Amino acid sequence: MPRSVWSAVVYPALIFTVALLAMRNGINSSLASIIDRYRPDLTSYEKFYRNTHQDPELSGVEANTAAVVASHLEGLGLVVHSNIGGHGVVGLLENGLGRTVLIRAELDALPRHEQTNLSYASTKIMTDRYGNERPVMHACGHDMNMAALLGATALLHGAREHWIGTLVVVFQPDEEEKGGAEAMVEDGLYSMIPVPNIMLAQHVTPLNSGSVAIASGPVLMAADAVDVRVFGEPCPGINPQLCQDPIAIAMRIVQSIQDLVKKEFGEEEATVACWGFHAGIPGADFVFYADFLLDIKTVKPKVRDEVLVFVKKSIEAQCKEMDCPKDPLFTSKVRAPLTTNAESAVKPIREAFSSYFASNLLPMELQRVTEDFSALQGSFKIPYAYWNFGGTSSDEDIAYNHSPFYAPALDPTLKSGIDAMALATLASFGSEGHAP
Ligand SMILES: [Zn+2]
Missing domain, CATH: 3.40.630.10 (Zn peptidases)
Structure with missing residues (x-):
């Protein structure tokens, strides 16, 4: 390299870098x-x-x-x-x-x-x-x-x-x-x-x-709270457990949803957990619906949107398969962005x-x-x-x-x-x- 290049380019650049580091x-x-x-x-x-x-x-x-x-x-x-x-x-x-x-x-x-x-x-x-x-x-x-x-x-x-x-x-x-x-x-x-x-x-x-x-x-991570209500069918005079029992239906959904999400997206991308379950009124002899709360955690905005759609569709499909009389209801809330x-x-x-x-x-x-x-x-x-x-x-x-x-x-x-x-x-x- 000619000397002129050192003096014109390299030395000033070196001096600048050293000065910058010293200043920092x-x-x-x-x-x-x-x-x-x-x-x-x-x-x-x-x-x-x-x-x-x-x-x-x-x-x-x-x-x-x-x-x-x-x-x-x-x-x-x-x-x-x-x-x-x-x-x-x-x-x-x-x-x-x-x-x-x-x-x-x-x-x-x-x-x-x-x-x-x-x-x-x-x-x-x-x-x-x-x-x-x-x-x-x-x-x-x-x-x-x-x-x-x-x-x-x-x-x-x-x-x-x-x-x-x-x-x-x-x-x-x-x-x-x-x-x-x-x-x-x-x-x-x-x-x-x-x-x-x-x-x-x-x-x-x-x-x-x-x-x-x-x-x-x-x-x-981001967290969404999804409240789900699954409907059953009252059947007076018969043991309610023999009808479309919303408790049994909701339990099957809760048990399967984690694995379904894991299989579809991988547990590094998304996790689903059930944070609450409620059904029945003391004294009532049959149950109209069961409520459960899902906590859904994700890392990527695109995956989050996909998981929310997947969970909803999957629960709707399971309800259909189990002959629920009504479609499930969903209420979603962003718990943490x-x-x-x-x-x-x-x-x-x-x-x-x-x-x-x-x-x-x-x-x-x-x-x-x-x-x-x-x-x-x-x-x-x-x-x-x-x-x-x-x-x-x-x-x-x-x-x-x-x-x-x-x-x-x-x-x-x-x-x-x-x-x-x-x-x-x-x-x-x-x-x-x-x-x-
Ligand atoms: Zn804290």
């Missing part, structure tokens, strides 16, 4: 120094975590938890709106003209009888929104997600001379059951806050405490995580669980990133989210959750670690 490292190391400098004293967030763990609230009735987080946000000087889509809370921190970044955690706990033996374990029984007395426990770790979000908000508030834009902090109700994200949007969330440029959420999981995992593309991280949202976060967490940054596998976080975008196409942070301190007896034994280790889970959310937010604002 500079940006990420200054992000790390912001995190270290402005991380709040963890004591009060540990206390919030223990108190919330001991005093959990079920989906749709999270009034006390919402009041506690609202008062914490007000204490930090954020403008707070409450009771959005139920007990939803939003805090707004305007900090100059720039991007709007929404960060979110969930308020609700689960109907579980806690068996962790922690000194701050929940022994609480509360009335759910249907009037039933239920045990209640933060078995999914939403208490840890909330503590990390509050701590990250305090960090970002303290570090506000290092970023420009609007921070929107969302505490969402009713994630576990009915879709509080959609309820918040329908209740006018975006008449109270600007439409974000990006949305961020994280969840504590049984990864090693201190680690984080992120990826672009699909990270959580697919969670698909945008590469544009993930890229700056992955770079910041890679530099800060080093070997504790892991690739995120597609998980066969669901979330309604992406429904917070409503009809807007808002790029988002959702990642996991680890909460398990040993390899033995790992309990998974939703188990009555699930309890993340407080240290260093809380610190890494605060750091991850604050880092991701700074990276999403485009902060270069310098005062504007």
Whole structure:
């Protein structure tokens, strides 16, 4: 290669690349120094975590938890709106003209009888929104997600001379059951806050405490709830079991539908489970219909559409074959949309995580669980990133989210959750670690 080519093309390109890498490292190391400098004293967030763990609230009735987080946000000087889509809370921190970044955690706990033996374990029984007395426990770790979000908000508030834009902090109700994200949007969330440029959420999981995992593309499955009513035929004077008994028909359908879907699509693509079954009225001597609820999980939008059609057609065909007097009825509801991280949202976060967490940054596998976080975008196409942070301190007896034994280790889970959310937010604002 002639010398002139080296001096005209190769050297400048090399110098540019080296300068770019140095700048990137500079940006990420200054992000790390912001995190270290402005991380709040963890004591009060540990206390919030223990108190919330001991005093959990079920989906749709999270009034006390919402009041506690609202008062914490007000204490930090954020403008707070409450009771959005139920007990939803939003805090707004305007900090100059720039991007709007929404960060979110969930308020609700689960109907579980806690068996962790922690000194701050929940022994609480509360009335759910249907009037039933239920045990209640933060078995999914939403208490840890909330503590990390509050701590990250305090960090970002303290570090506000290092970023420009609007921070929107969302505490969402009713994630576990009915879709509080959609309820918040329908209740006018975006008449109270600007439409974000990006949305961020994280969840504590049984990864090693201190680690984080992120990826672009699909990270959580979609879930549809399909209520099915199968009709039988009353035949007075004869044993109803000798007629078209809807209980027997529905049972045959429930038993076969999982295998039929598995055979047609493969269990990697779609799963079907029966989450409820009800038929008959006490005292009645024959049964008109049987109801069952199917939970259908899928990964690809096209496959989801095909599976929903397949399930409906298959149930209709079985009813015909078994001489049902009427066609079955279907009521479908999207329980959780697919969670698909945008590469544009993930890229700056992955770079910041890679530099800060080093070997504790892991690739995120597609998980066969669901979330309604992406429904917070409503009809807007808002790029988002959702990642996991680890909460398990040993390899033995790992309990998974939703188990009555699930309890993340407080240290260093809380610190890494605060750091991850604050880092991701700074990276999403485009902060270069310098005062504007
Ligand atoms: Zn959860």
